[in-house]
Amino acid sequence: MSTTAIVIIIIGIILLLVLISLYNNLVSYRNTRENAFANIDVQLKQRYDLIPQLVATVKGYAQHEKEVLTRVTEARAAAMNAKSINEAVMAENNLSSALAGLKVSLESYPDLKANQNFLQLQSEISDVENKLSATRRNFNSATRQLNTAVESFPSNIIAKIFGFKKEPMFEIPQEERAAFDKAPEIKF
Numbered sequence: 001m002s003t004t005a006i007v008i009i010i011i012g013i014i015l016l017l018v019l020i021s022l023y024n025n026l027v028s029y030r031n032t033r034e035n036a037f038a039n040i041d042v043q044l045k046q047r048y049d050l051i052p053q054l055v056a057t058v059k060g061y062a063q064h065e066k067e068v069l070t071r072v073t074e075a076r077a078a079a080m081n082a083k084s085i086n087e088a089v090m091a092e093n094n095l096s097s098a099l100a101g102l103k104v105s106l107e108s109y110p111d112l113k114a115n116q117n118f119l120q121l122q123s124e125i126s127d128v129e130n131k132l133s134a135t136r137r138n139f140n141s142a143t144r145q146l147n148t149a150v151e152s153f154p155s156n157i158i159a160k161i162f163g164f165k166k167e168p169m170f171e172i173p174q175e176e177r178a179a180f181d182k183a184p185e186i187k188f
Helices: 003-061 063-080 085-106 110-114 116-151 155-162 174-181
Strands: none
Touching (some): 003 085, 003 116
């Protein structure tokens, strides 16, 4: 065998190893993202279990707030029935928005805010929301890592060949961003 043939074979083997490595990295990033979403699922399950209890407690005090309670219940059902990660991200954003609306409407019920059952549920939901926030950050980090690999050269070539695509982050819905841009109002 000639030296040229050996060099071509070595270059071909190196190129093949690089391509395999790039593919394996993409698979690893995708699996990390899916695992991060599975961690979100654990927190969401807790959240879903607590919401009916919260709604039932609030119903006893807030009979005329049916629209808000219905929105929370419907958003919870939609989130639980999401079929894909991307559907779940959208449904969870809607549920977070509905829960925020519930918090605002509860401000007019001082007796409810002092009720022991409500305080316990509020504390548990707050804990779940904090854990959910942390797992969402982890999910977004995994998604960013996957998206970087999908868009970067030369892994973008492998990504295109094998159907890897840029995935959405878990973000605040556009309609809620204005509330976060505004400074909080503090009253005494």
